[in-house]
Amino acid sequence: MIFHAEPIEFVRQPGLGAPVWRGRAADGEDMLRFAISVHRHQGRLAALWGEDRRQQGAGYRLHCVFALDEGWPWLSLDLAAEGDRCPVYPDLSGIFPAANRMQRATRDLVGIASDGSDQRPWLRHGAWPADWYPLRHDAVHEVGMGAGFANFPSDYEFVKVGGEGAHEIPVGPIHAGIIEPGHFRFSVVGERVLRLEQRLGYQHKGVEKLLIGADLAHGARLVGRVSGDSTCAYAWAYADAVEAACRVEPPPRALHLRALMLERERVANHLGDLGALGNDAAFAFGLTQFMRLKEDWLRLNQQLFGHRFMMDRIVPGGVVMDVDATALAAMIEQCGVVRDEVRKLRALYDAHAGLQDRFATTGAIDTALARELSLSGMAARASGILLDGRAHRQGYTPPAPYAQLGVRPVTDERGDVAARVAVRFDEIYESLRLLREIALGLPGGEIRVEVAPLGDASGLGAIEGWRGEVLVGVQFAADGRLARVHPHDPSWQAWPALEHAVMKDIVPDFPLINKSFNLSYSGADL
Amino acid sequence: MIPLLRHIFRTGILTEPMPEAEGGPQREIDRLHDEILKVLGRALTIREVDAGSCNGCELEIHALNNPYYNLEGRGIKFVASPRHADMLLVTGPVTRNMENALRIAYDCTPDPKLVVAVGDCGCNGGVFGESYASCGAVDNVVGVDLRIPGCPPTPLALMQGILAAIRTAK
Numbered sequence: 001m002i003f004h005a006e007p008i009e010f011v012r013q014p015g016l017g018a019p020v021w022r023g024r025a026a027d028g029e030d031m032l033r034f035a036i037s038v039h040r041h042q043g044r045l046a047a048l049w050g051e052d053r054r055q056q057g058a059g060y061r062l063h064c065v066f067a068l069d070e071g072w073p074w075l076s077l078d079l080a081a082e083g084d085r086c087p088v089y090p091d092l093s094g095i096f097p098a099a100n101r102m103q104r105a106t107r108d109l110v111g112i113a114s115d116g117s118d119q120r121p122w123l124r125h126g127a128w129p130a131d132w133y134p135l136r137h138d139a140v141h142e143v144g145m146g147a148g149f150a151n152f153p154s155d156y157e158f159v160k161v162g163g164e165g166a167h168e169i170p171v172g173p174i175h176a177g178i179i180e181p182g183h184f185r186f187s188v189v190g191e192r193v194l195r196l197e198q199r200l201g202y203q204h205k206g207v208e209k210l211l212i213g214a215d216l217a218h219g220a221r222l223v224g225r226v227s228g229d230s231t232c233a234y235a236w237a238y239a240d241a242v243e244a245a246c247r248v249e250p251p252p253r254a255l256h257l258r259a260l261m262l263e264r265e266r267v268a269n270h271l272g273d274l275g276a277l278g279n280d281a282a283f284a285f286g287l288t289q290f291m292r293l294k295e296d297w298l299r300l301n302q303q304l305f306g307h308r309f310m311m312d313r314i315v316p317g318g319v320v321m322d323v324d325a326t327a328l329a330a331m332i333e334q335c336g337v338v339r340d341e342v343r344k345l346r347a348l349y350d351a352h353a354g355l356q357d358r359f360a361t362t363g364a365i366d367t368a369l370a371r372e373l374s375l376s377g378m379a380a381r382a383s384g385i386l387l388d389g390r391a392h393r394q395g396y397t398p399p400a401p402y403a404q405l406g407v408r409p410v411t412d413e414r415g416d417v418a419a420r421v422a423v424r425f426d427e428i429y430e431s432l433r434l435l436r437e438i439a440l441g442l443p444g445g446e447i448r449v450e451v452a453p454l455g456d457a458s459g460l461g462a463i464e465g466w467r468g469e470v471l472v473g474v475q476f477a478a479d480g481r482l483a484r485v486h487p488h489d490p491s492w493q494a495w496p497a498l499e500h501a502v503m504k505d506i507v508p509d510f511p512l513i514n515k516s517f518n519l520s521y522s523g524a525d526l
Numbered sequence: 527m528i529p530l531l532r533h534i535f536r537t538g539i540l541t542e543p544m545p546e547a548e549g550g551p552q553r554e555i556d557r558l559h560d561e562i563l564k565v566l567g568r569a570l571t572i573r574e575v576d577a578g579s580c581n582g583c584e585l586e587i588h589a590l591n592n593p594y595y596n597l598e599g600r601g602i603k604f605v606a607s608p609r610h611a612d613m614l615l616v617t618g619p620v621t622r623n624m625e626n627a628l629r630i631a632y633d634c635t636p637d638p639k640l641v642v643a644v645g646d647c648g649c650n651g652g653v654f655g656e657s658y659a660s661c662g663a664v665d666n667v668v669g670v671d672l673r674i675p676g677c678p679p680t681p682l683a684l685m686q687g688i689l690a691a692i693r694t695a696k
Binding site (some may be wrong): 128181201272295344500521 | 630
């Protein structure tokens with residue numbers, strides 16, 4: 001497969017998962033040219049990470065996953081190891097701004113650097129030395145409190161905004177609500193936001209290091225805890241990657257049950273966020289009502305799957321538990337109840353002038369900006385981009401079981417909080433419809449097949465989670481253990497979009513805009 | 527306004543009775559309120575600190591304020607500043623990037639204070655354990671009065687744990 005007449009030959013990854021093509025760039029120039037061509041064809045940068053391959057007798061490897069209409073070209077670039085020095089590759093952030101933080105994180109973790117000008121650390125806050133790279137195989141660390149490196153939180157060079165009356169509001173890492181930690185630096189004049197700069201990485205707990213050398217089952221547990229609210233999406237993406245690498249096809253019933261869990265996860269999160277969005281506009285009624293529905297929803301998850309968030313239920317090879325006809329009937333009935341309730345609540349939201357005043361035109365991102373920032377998922381669709389990994393589009397067939405289900409993707413042209421609210425409402429309706437379809441058409445048969453790890457194999461999984469595109473790249477070692485796993489959260493691309501969305505709005509609108517995206521800190525901090 | 531009120535009326539009161547605290551029957555809300563009053567002399571205020579979780583625990587802590595569990599209706603309230611808090615509810619593992627911030631929050635919480643570690647990660651490091659990036663359990667960083675295990679703990683387990691913490695303080 002050749003994309004856009006570029007000289008790189010790509011090969012389609014086997015398996016039932018999302019369409020992924022594997023290719024290798026001869027050198028940095030080759031990679032840069034391909035990235036420019038992807039950008040010219042309105043493609044996106046989906047993920048970027050590094051890998052230490054010195055144990056295999058090679059150097060380092062840079063992985064870039066791009067997204068085109070057809071699917072995901074996964075391009076690798078080998079870099080020679082030169083003693084302790086950081087190998088360098090061409091900076092992609094001039095083409096895809098989303099590359100900036102991923103490149104800085106790759107430097108912090110693997111010790112391969114872009115040749116760009118922004119070399120500020122991203123995940124390294126001073127808890128380990130600048131010349132020590134945790135994801136290198138020879139990076140050994142004394143584990144246990146008091147052992148190992150001293151922890152000296154470092155200063156961070158925020159971009160300063162000057163001019164008369166401009167001042168800064170620092171927020172975090174601990175925020176006022178029940179929410180994950182991160183630091184926001186607002187530069188404001190009066191209450192108007194001139195600039196927001198985020199400093200994240202507070203949730204960095206070394207997931208990728210733990211995945212090195214893990215076995216398949218432990219890998220699933222870890223990847224399922226990268227971002228708790230998207231545990232099904234992560235577990236499925238990991239399973240897809242492993243199955244593609246090991247040449248295993250999960251049975252049809254397992255695929256349908258995975259979709260059932262993924263859609264239930266989507267509905268749960270949209271319900272919670274719609275309530276919280278009401279609350280952030282001082283409409284506590286909305287929070288109470290939606291939290292009630294969400295609680296009913298989670299209780300049925302507990303009944304059906306034995307876990308309120310369905311953690312550890314999707315594994316490589318299939319799913320760990322089946323549902324019977326009674327459970328399916330209960331689920332179908334609940335879908336009907338929730339649909340009716342959500343319709344009534346939507347009518348109340350739409351008719352509430354105060355709420356609509358806060359939602360409309362607030363935190364807007366136009367289509368061109370959304371493309372420029374490689375935005376995916378719900379936020380991209382609310383900025384008018386018809387992009388949904390579950391839905392057919394020209395040149396793209398979604399993976400099973402979505403190909404048969406015929407997902408109708410939801411978009412909105414406005415790009416503001418109101419648009420993200422509207423898309424979430426419509427996606428709830430669509431997911432409820434899909435859940436019904438899945439439950440009624442659930443194929444019989446096995447729910448799990450054995451997966452034998454295949455030495456040196458690799459694979460990539462891409463799943464449309466409730467927030468956006470969740471990717472997991474897997475590389476096996478020769479002994480069948482995991483050599484390198486990279487989970488990628490859509491929040492990497494969406495956090496910078498939030499910086500843009502708040503510009504020219506006022507400080508009190510920030511919580512509302514923030515909640516309309518509800519991004520994952522843990523997912524991107526790893 | 528009328529449709530809104532109608533909806534509220536139709537939904538009714540969903541709040542469920544308090545669960546039993548670990549270690550003894552603790553059924554009546556009045557008795558619970560008495561106990562909180564005896565321990566603290568006022569309502570209980572909680573500052574939640576996410577010191578490195580996967581956000582799963584936060585989902586369940588959020589649920590505590592839904593109408594079924596209605597924690598705030600029992601005089602237990604989440605506050606924005608540790609300076610206003612009687613209890614720190616900490617989820618983990620404590621990342622090394624959050625170690626300092628957690629210590630500052632702890633120091634800012636007035637005595638007498640209660641610290642409750644939430645989730646398997648907060649209790650013992652969970653799947654993430656201790657590493658170059660993680661301090662592991664919350665009590666590796668600040669003193670802990672009570673642990674609520676679970677991945678994540680259910681809202682009921684959280685309520686039972688919060689009640690048990692108040693009892694131990696007594």
